Amino acid sequence: MSGAAPRRTREELAAWLRLIATPGLGRASARKLLSAFGSPEAVLGCTVADRRAVAGAALAEQLATPPEGFDDLLRRTEAWLADGDEPHAIVTLGDPGYPPLLLQTADPPLLLHLAGRAELATAPSIAIVGSRNPTPQGREHALAFGRELSNAGWTIVSGLALGVDGAAHEGALAGAGSTVAVVGTGLDQIYPRRHAGLQHRIAQQGLVVSEYLLGAPPLRENFPVRNRLIAGLSRGTLVVEAALQSGSLITARLAAEAGREVFALPGSLHSPQARGCHALIRQGAVLVETAQDIFSELAFVAPTPAEPPPPAAAAEDPVVQALGFDPVGLDELVLRTGLPAAELNARLLDLELSGRVARLPGQLFQRLGRA
């Protein structure tokens, strides 16, 4: 997976990690800095005064020196990446292996730690989420839908939590396809402990994903944040069982906000675990009885056994060529292509709509696929 995990220098890796490890630097500010300076190294390499204009005095100063313990984090991350037992990788906003669907969301992470089959991060995926305390039938539904969707070629994304999440992963692994677990801790952590074996199997046969740095402990507030990746990686999200005001409803809301399909299983009027699903259906989620109901809705983006070759024209398009595989600003593209900004914008929109270019936050554009 050289495409997904490109060679990068120690300095490049360190610069990306610094953008996450620096206290007080949120994702929005980090993306603003990236957009202004073009790369993490440029963000760190410029003067404090330059940064101040973009991110304010406090952050500009913070970024001048590595945070406490950063050298240790960098060493541990390098060792983790070099692990011989399990394929480990980090993909950043600038890498072609970064999941294009995630790029299209409101708040894509700067980078993802990947343990396992990195290519699954860009596979056609459906999220299956639900209660940590499902009914026996809810657990069975998660298992069955996971297996059926997996057999149809879909990758099942979930959150490795107890209950529905775990059953969905198990179902996916039992099917012909695979599964992606998005966790809310560093990838050297195990949480929940009862899913240690499952996490290990997914890292071997599927993919475990985290936006958190190595060593990041399970923090309550990180799990809802993590849910945006579950929704963002997936064409649609199926909620199997959920109480009202549960994390699964957050995932469903984020999926809807990202323009993805939301699916929900109905249940008894007397089951508190069906209330969340019923609320979703009333808000417009598709009521699902069988996997076929999901296939019907997603027919136009269904996975195919073999990936079709990219259109021959892709390589020749001068805008695509000018884009390269790193995020590029519009002004830079005007210089590279010699096209007027208005025409360039129109062409970029066409390329975006045909799925060959992604629009990143901060007027950055990135080529998709390996053409």
Place this chain on the structure above:
Amino acid sequence: MSGAAPRRTREELAAWLRLIATPGLGRASARKLLSAFGSPEAVLGCTVADRRAVAGAALAEQLATPPEGFDDLLRRTEAWLADGDEPHAIVTLGDPGYPPLLLQTADPPLLLHLAGRAELATAPSIAIVGSRNPTPQGREHALAFGRELSNAGWTIVSGLALGVDGAAHEGALAGAGSTVAVVGTGLDQIYPRRHAGLQHRIAQQGLVVSEYLLGAPPLRENFPVRNRLIAGLSRGTLVVEAALQSGSLITARLAAEAGREVFALPGSLHSPQARGCHALIRQGAVLVETAQDIFSELAFVAPTPAEPPPPAAAAEDPVVQALGFDPVGLDELVLRTGLPAAELNARLLDLELSGRVARLPGQLFQRLGRA
């Protein structure tokens, strides 16, 4: 209930019954004749040649003489209307007691036989329908929703069938409100036999309705036809449990076609009796968990304890005055009001939208309310 069951002569009654009893004369043709000639007596009193122009040679001839056994039917109907034990009435398209919501449907019956409290035919109503073979939970839901909606002032309309229908009627009678049973036989018949006691109680405490002539036996083909009255009398239809391809789905479709709300209870993925409800929800029916969900949707037409007085302007409106309480054609109204047809049409539309006038098939208009 002199308003609902106005005095009419033996000849008037006979003429209405003839329009139904004449073999081969369907409701559409009968309405066409009524529209052309103004009243059933005029339809029968004109020449065969006059009728031929409207309804064809065969029907024109058929209507020249009473059908076989008609005198007996007329005598039995008069005796039934004079019954001392139970209030019996017949309301026709021309009567103010004819349910206005039914008038607004595509295929209103020419007349209704009513046994019981005739005023319930025009009360704010919700239909509850469902399987003849419900699960125990389905039966319990029909009972509970019937009772809760009844307590909120709604009249519950159903079809007196075994299963969900019967439970809905029982629930309604147990609540503060009442119930209307629309049957597919003549009102001197009992069907199904097991509901003889229930039918009798409804005729005492509620209302039993039929569009069929006395003596009409239970015919398989009449029950789906009867369903349009259940939907047509009601502001909304709740389907409690229904298999795919069941009569309840016909009722729901007719309700939707008449612009009424359709409500459905969700259930287990594994219950065949939930499939019909799930299909309805996928087609846009409102998923209902509690009676409150229905109240929310129908808030703007909810029944009130006391009927508000009609707006003072209603009596003064010259178009409303010209309408009277019988169906009137547009040409006749032009003569009565002296208004140009275009202006009259505009005023009639306003009156229709404000619920004071009903538009009948065949360009007939009728005043609503007793102002």
